[in-house]
Amino acid sequence: MEYIPNILFTLALIFGIGFFIKNVKKLTRNIKLGKDVDVSDHKPQRWKNMLRIALGQTKMVVRPIAGLLHIIVYAGFLIINIEVLEIILDGILGTHRIFAPLGAVYDFLIGSFEILAVLVIVAVVLFWIRRNTIKLQRFVKPEMEGWPKKDGNMILYIEMVLMCLFLTMNAADFQLQQLDAPHYVKAGAFPVSQYIATLFQDFSISNLILIERSAWWVHILGILAFLNYLYYSKHLHIILAFPNTFYGKLKPQGEFNNLEAVTNEVKLMMDPSADPYAAPADDAPEPEKFGASDVTDLSWVQLMNAYTCTECGRCTSECPANQTGKKLSPRKIMMDTRDRLEEVGKILDANKGEFVSDGKQLLDDYITREELWACTTCNACVQACPVSIDPLSIIVEMRRYLVMEQSAAPTELNNMMSNIENNGAPWPYNQMDRLNWVNE
Amino acid sequence: MSEALTVKTMEEFMAEGKQPEILFWVGSAGSYDDRAKKISRAFVKILNKANVDFAVLGPEESCTGDVAKRAGNEFLFQMQAMMNIEILNGYEIKRIVTCDPHSFNTLKNEYPGLGGNYEVVHHTQYIKELLDDGRLSLEGQVYKEKRITFHDPCYLGRANSVYEAPREVLRKTNADIVEMKRHKKTALCCGAGGAQMFKEPEKGDMDVNVLRTKDALETKPNIIATGCPYCNTMMTDGIKAHEKEDSVSVLDVAELIANSI
Numbered sequence: 001m002e003y004i005p006n007i008l009f010t011l012a013l014i015f016g017i018g019f020f021i022k023n024v025k026k027l028t029r030n031i032k033l034g035k036d037v038d039v040s041d042h043k044p045q046r047w048k049n050m051l052r053i054a055l056g057q058t059k060m061v062v063r064p065i066a067g068l069l070h071i072i073v074y075a076g077f078l079i080i081n082i083e084v085l086e087i088i089l090d091g092i093l094g095t096h097r098i099f100a101p102l103g104a105v106y107d108f109l110i111g112s113f114e115i116l117a118v119l120v121i122v123a124v125v126l127f128w129i130r131r132n133t134i135k136l137q138r139f140v141k142p143e144m145e146g147w148p149k150k151d152g153n154m155i156l157y158i159e160m161v162l163m164c165l166f167l168t169m170n171a172a173d174f175q176l177q178q179l180d181a182p183h184y185v186k187a188g189a190f191p192v193s194q195y196i197a198t199l200f201q202d203f204s205i206s207n208l209i210l211i212e213r214s215a216w217w218v219h220i221l222g223i224l225a226f227l228n229y230l231y232y233s234k235h236l237h238i239i240l241a242f243p244n245t246f247y248g249k250l251k252p253q254g255e256f257n258n259l260e261a262v263t264n265e266v267k268l269m270m271d272p273s274a275d276p277y278a279a280p281a282d283d284a285p286e287p288e289k290f291g292a293s294d295v296t297d298l299s300w301v302q303l304m305n306a307y308t309c310t311e312c313g314r315c316t317s318e319c320p321a322n323q324t325g326k327k328l329s330p331r332k333i334m335m336d337t338r339d340r341l342e343e344v345g346k347i348l349d350a351n352k353g354e355f356v357s358d359g360k361q362l363l364d365d366y367i368t369r370e371e372l373w374a375c376t377t378c379n380a381c382v383q384a385c386p387v388s389i390d391p392l393s394i395i396v397e398m399r400r401y402l403v404m405e406q407s408a409a410p411t412e413l414n415n416m417m418s419n420i421e422n423n424g425a426p427w428p429y430n431q432m433d434r435l436n437w438v439n440e
Numbered sequence: 441m442s443e444a445l446t447v448k449t450m451e452e453f454m455a456e457g458k459q460p461e462i463l464f465w466v467g468s469a470g471s472y473d474d475r476a477k478k479i480s481r482a483f484v485k486i487l488n489k490a491n492v493d494f495a496v497l498g499p500e501e502s503c504t505g506d507v508a509k510r511a512g513n514e515f516l517f518q519m520q521a522m523m524n525i526e527i528l529n530g531y532e533i534k535r536i537v538t539c540d541p542h543s544f545n546t547l548k549n550e551y552p553g554l555g556g557n558y559e560v561v562h563h564t565q566y567i568k569e570l571l572d573d574g575r576l577s578l579e580g581q582v583y584k585e586k587r588i589t590f591h592d593p594c595y596l597g598r599a600n601s602v603y604e605a606p607r608e609v610l611r612k613t614n615a616d617i618v619e620m621k622r623h624k625k626t627a628l629c630c631g632a633g634g635a636q637m638f639k640e641p642e643k644g645d646m647d648v649n650v651l652r653t654k655d656a657l658e659t660k661p662n663i664i665a666t667g668c669p670y671c672n673t674m675m676t677d678g679i680k681a682h683e684k685e686d687s688v689s690v691l692d693v694a695e696l697i698a699n700s701i
Contacts (some may be wrong), residue, residue, distance in 0.1 A: 046521045063503075169617075207552065251546075251549065252549050252599060252600050252601070253599045253600075254545040254549060254594075254595050254598075254599025254600055255545070255549035255550060255596055255599075256509060256510075256550065258514070258518065258550060258553045258554060259514045259518075262515050262518050263517070263518055263554065266515065266518040266519055266522055267522070269519070270519075270523075271524055288516065290515075291512065291514075318653075320628055320629040320631060320648045320651070321644070321648070322629075323628075323641070323648075323651060324641075324644045324645065324646040324647060324648050324650075324651055325643075325644035325645030325646060326641070326642045326643070326644040327642065327643075328642070355656055368450050370643075372640070372641050373639070373642060374630070374642040374644075375634050376594070376629045376631060376633040376634040376636050376648065377510045377633050377634030378594040378598070378628075378629035378633050378634070379594060379596075379598045379599055380594075380598070380626075380628070380629065382598075383598050383625055383626070385574075386639070391496050396510070396512065398512075399511060399512030400512040400513075401510035401512075402512055403511060403513045404512065404514060404515055409511060409512065409513070410639050411636055412639040412640065413511050413638055413639055413640055415513065415638075416507065416508075416511075416635070416638040416639075417508055417513055417516055420503045420505065420507075420508055420516060420520065421516060424468075424501075424502030424520070425468035425471070425472055425502075426468055426503060426507055426638055427468065427472050427473075429471075429472045429498055431502065432473045432499045433471075433472075433499075434466070434472075434497075434498055434499050434501055435447070435449070435471070435496065435498040435499065436471075437466070437470070437471055437477035437480050438445055438447045438479065438484070440475060440480075
């Protein structure tokens with residue numbers, strides 16, 4: 001009988017982690033639906049970027065208030081997780097505060113967790129106020145209606161509840177230690193929860209144990225539930241920010257990739273010895289599709305970008321098109337890409353890994369042409385992203401599809417492009433007049 | 441016609457069996473757009489004054505294809521790029537200067553992958569070089585105590601992290617350089633990039649250039665300085681929208697320098 005809690009705990013742990021792994025597999029499968037892209041270069045620079053941008057939060061603090069609050073929650077998350085390690089060991093082994101023999105170090109750790117927990121609660125409350133009371137513009141854009149708004153608040157509630165449970169657990173533990181309750185080893189410093197403990201002044205030992213155990217169990221089960229909430233939420237960034245900053249663009253922001261498939265065709269066209277009427281060889285591969293009309297035409301890094309996006313909206317708030325009331329929102333580009341990718345993933349799940357067309361695609365069904373053509377390619381969204389997401393690359397890839405596969409550019413752009421084809425300038429002027437400006 | 445300029449083509453250099461120090465990539469705007477042509481002329485005035493042995497391609501130059509690429513027409517871009525690369529490589533061009541950040545960006549970053557490897561500098565960087573080397577000196581009186589604010593072109597600033605050269609050059613005019621609230625990395629686009637220059641904007645509640653000009657006007661400038669022919673057009677139109685064309689002028693860095701020598 002006495003091992004029942006240990007067994008229940010271990011089962012919960014296995015189930016919680018197992019379900020998480022299952023979703024991680026689904027996540028990686030979906031990301032791998034993207035085209036291969038060579039990102040094996042410049043390893044040292046990539047490590048540096050990851051350490052600086054993801055671990056060091058350097059781009060978060062560009063906006064000091066949100067940046068500071070985020071660092072508190074982030075540090076709280078990282079550091080308080082040391083305590084989760086102890087909770088897991090205690091749960092499996094049936095011990096209580098297994099790290100207690102660390103003595104002064106343990107006191108310091110528990111004490112600092114408590115202070116961090118309070119700071120996290122304060123930060124989370126302020127975050128909630130920014131989203132729901134002050135209604136900062138970037139949190140109330142059209143793409144945030146419905147689930148994204150709920151998701152954002154849900155994460156704050158979960159964090160809040162977890163921190164409160166942690167402090168309650170410690171408060172009850174502190175009180176039990178004061179009462180010399182058996183099994184409750186005297187360990188830890190409780191700079192915050194000792195004040196909460198005053199609420200428990202007259203509680204009996206058995207009631208205190210009930211409170212302590214309940215808080216302990218709900219806290220760890222809550223953490224396991226939160227772990228599994230990640231996949232369904234924008235909160236995946238706590239994991240994906242690291243690979244995403246690692247694989248982020250290293251080239252100058254203004255450099256767009258040159259499509260290799262196009263290069264081959266152009267070279268063939270310009271090669272005077274090539275026979276323009278030659279029939280393609282029998283074993284010639286299918287001509288590659290230019291640009292992207294659906295998520296599977298994007299690269300896996302772009303798809304990882306979509307899962308990494310935590311919908312903070314810094315990109316959208318810096319976007320010149322969005323600021324002037326156009327429909328384009330770089331954040332929506334990322335959210336749409338993820339939503340469509342999830343939908344494609346579900347089709348695969350339902351058809352034993354085979355993709356069966358649902359008659360939908362990323363273009364038009366999610367991202368409209370009006371959005372794509374409103375982009376000035378100014379890179380403000382790329383610059384603003386705290387985790388190296390590149391919405392612009394998706395916009396350009398979709399424009400490529402519209403122009404090269406559909407010939408569906410706006411008329412004025414078609415005129416501009418035929419001018420370039422005919423006379424080497426976007427305007428209809430004679431190429432022989434290129435030097436007239438010297439004598440004007 | 442204003443003062444005479446000395447401009448030689450690559451063809452002429454070849455005929456003389458010589459190589460220029462640098463090739464001036466004029467770009468389509470600099471060649472045909474009435475406003476941008478003045479910038480080309482101002483820059484050549486500077487080059488002439490500093491006795492720079494430069495060449496242009498003239499009728500052999502063709503659109504870089506940049507705007508086609510941003511619009512999504514990779515095919516047309518690469519056609520243009522390969523034609524230009526054939527010419528540039530044929531003349532064994534090593535170094536290129538241009539007044540257009542869009543040409544600057546694509547020549548510098550996107551041509552190498554297609555076989556065109558050159559050292560490419562923006563004209564503000566080149567003017568700084570001429571000043572630093574003592575090949576050019578300024579009077580420094582014309583703009584003394586004038587308030588000048590510099591609008592960062594996206595394809596010079598964010599795209600290629602060139603922020604200091606235009607500012608250093610501007611400081612040499614002894615003007616009072618004032619920064620807009622959003623500048624350098626966080627500068628707002630003028631609204632012309634990504635092929636927007638050639639089409640009507642999508643439906644919205646304001647034009648981007650009007651918003652950006654508002655940023656500039658908040659600094660109470662006498663002059664808005666730019667380093668891009670497209671930004672110049674957009675800011676000039678923005679000034680008109682704010683009905684400030686009588687008190688604020690939009691000038692390229694090259695024009696400000698050409699007027700100071």
